[in-house]
Amino acid sequence: MQNARVIIDVRAGKEGDLPALLEIYNHHIRTGYATFDEVEVSLDDRRAWWATYAPVGSHRLIVAAEDGRVVGYATSSPYRAHPAFQRTVETSVYLAPDAMGQGIGGRLYDMLLAELGDTEAHHVVAAVALPNDASVALHLSRQFTVVGTFTGYAIKRGRRISSTWFERPVRM
Template identity: 30%
Template sequence: MLEEEYEQRRRLPRHLRPEATPENPFTYSMREARVTDLPDIREIYNYYVANSTVTFDEDAMTLPEWRDKFYYLGKHGMPFIVAESPAGQILGYALVAPWKQKRAFRFTVENSIYLGAASTGKGLGRQLLAELIARSKTAGLKEIIAVIADQGADASIKLHRDFGFEEIGRMGKVGFKFERWLGTVLMQKSLK
């Protein structure tokens, strides 16, 4: 399925969309992820696994896999944040993870940002990325890599470009999902 088709399928009819109005503003706070957030985080991520090419994962992540990832990132001091509605609903999340396992790469990370379907198009991804960059600097990290699908992810490429990420390369036909070959765009930002 093309990313554009995914976007169209995922959108609710205008009269059913939760619009931000003066009486109903789109408000949220950001905080460190907690282990109790993982079921919601898993739900958000697995939606993209099943319906898009923004992740090359083909199998839904389990709660034990998310717990392992959560504790691994915490052990390494990696930022992992959520955006939460005033009612306590997780609207989206952002994290960085080690780019490679070799010790020499310890100051280089790869970022991930995922939003719940009702939270897209409201600037939340931009706010999560800004906060993730700030927290990554505070954590002493030096380089952030974004690995973005080369088809249907123009908004993600633009978002990263807006934050000073530069394209450093492309890899073609490195993933196969939904019966088609996919490549990646690699972008990098220095945090010095």
């Protein structure tokens, strides 16, 4: 018997993906430190968040779906509100727990970075809450360089969290 080949569709996010995106994000709020949010967000919160992304421009939302089920997503968001940072984006990648370790994060990043190449964005930054060896490896494999680490600068569930920051130009 042959193993069934899993096909992952990586595409622009659709509004109908919101419930799955909400569940993935809330999972990370409940169980880890990839987000510093401590209270689960609502579908209305995610609708407002959704409105900040578009199929064109430098603020994108890319999803990975397996057999129609969303298993992860990547975003490029404004880094800071100051006009000087208008062409800098901050990226995030979140995966469903059963989708980790399968290369899906890399596929999401590859599509996101390729699409950013056709925009006015010129610089990408990302923060990885530690420890998270898989996310550090993902960023290094996509030619991000380490900028530095904020040590114990956040507290979530009584634990001090450090984050390593990464950067890269959009076009290499």
